[in-house]
Amino acid sequence: MRLFTFIESHLEEILNEWDKFAETLFANNKPRYLLRDHAREMLLELMTDMKTTQSAQAQVDKSKGVTSPFHHSDNAASVHGIMRQNEGFTVSELAAEFRALRAAILRIWLPKIDVMSKEVVTDIVRFNEAIDEALADSITTHAC
Numbered sequence: 001m002r003l004f005t006f007i008e009s010h011l012e013e014i015l016n017e018w019d020k021f022a023e024t025l026f027a028n029n030k031p032r033y034l035l036r037d038h039a040r041e042m043l044l045e046l047m048t049d050m051k052t053t054q055s056a057q058a059q060v061d062k063s064k065g066v067t068s069p070f071h072h073s074d075n076a077a078s079v080h081g082i083m084r085q086n087e088g089f090t091v092s093e094l095a096a097e098f099r100a101l102r103a104a105i106l107r108i109w110l111p112k113i114d115v116m117s118k119e120v121v122t123d124i125v126r127f128n129e130a131i132d133e134a135l136a137d138s139i140t141t142h143a144c
Helices: 003-009 011-025 032-036 039-051 056-063 076-086 091-112 118-143
Strands: none
Touching (some): 003 039, 003 091, 003 118, 011 039, 039 076, 076 118, 091 118
16 A cells, blocks of 8 residues: 555544644643644645655755745645744654654554565655655744
């Protein structure tokens, strides 16, 4: 199963993992909508990114921080960074959310992969690129 398809079909399970981690970052209980913030929207944008055809040059450019013409500065990750800054999150806590999200998705998906193929490796690379780009967007807006 392609990773973007897996994320789509396991969205609620992934969001529950996000909630569990986000709860550890708050000293007091916050409502679930605040913990989730823009998690669903960010995952939907990640899936769209992963589904988009990408040339070898576009992949090289993306790895160097060159954004595609389809990349929007008002994406969910950018808004997430602003919101987390307003909520008093540190940059380290913000980055930890993305690290936990990456780990949770791969931890849930990889055991379902029977054979390591070029497609699986490509999905992992594209997923990591998309997560890194979202993290960079969040950090950029958090710092403003």
